[in-house]
Amino acid sequence: MLLYPFIESTRAGLVAFNLFGVVVLGFTIRMVRTTPRPAWISASLAVLIICGQLLHWLLGLSWVLPWVSGLEAAFYFYxxxxxxxxMMEDYKATTDELFAAGATFTLLAWGFTxxxxxxxxLQPGTFAAAVNPGxxxxxxxxxxxxxxxxxxxGIGDVIPLTPQARAVASVEMFCGLIYLAGVVARLIALTMQRDHSAPK
Incomplete structure (x- = not known):
């Protein structure tokens, strides 16, 4: 995330970022395999994403990219x-669950992005910003x-303008609150319980 602003305006930077994205897809599939959910769903989405990116880079089909983003959203949400x-199947908070809490937050943010x-x-002009508003x-x-x-x-200087964008923004705010109140608060409570029950 810190490097992307420096490389997003160059073709070589975008190629490097997409290659890094393929590595992230691989790590994420491996991570999903350790959860109760079937990994073949994430693997299938990853194959479609990679095929879409190849169509763009090899054949110059730029219209594919928004649909690849839709697939990536589904992949990250899954x-x-x-x-x-x-995280919810355990009644003990371990270090891997605490790391999973941070990873999940990032996956949700990337999915909504x-x-x-x-x-x-689909709707050009959906978002406005202080810099180059149009x-x-x-x-x-x-x-x-x-x-x-x-x-x-907060919302910062990037603002959703259309009803559809505002609806998705509202859903993301709701998901953030539910995630912090339901999942993260539960992990914190389990961590506190573990610390109190540890022998002194």
């Missing part, structure tokens, strides 16, 4: 739900919006 199921990209492609928003700008909404820290 991985996030798999991790939530993994890709939904915003798809909405923007332009299409970049991945960095929409990712910033996604993290701001999911963490309920």
């Amino acid at each position: 991985a996030a739900l798999s991790l939530i199921a993994y 890709h939904v915003f990209i798809l909405i923007q492609a 332009d299409l928003r970049t991945w960095t700008e929409l990712n910033y919006l996604s993290f701001a909404l999911l963490s309920s820290t």
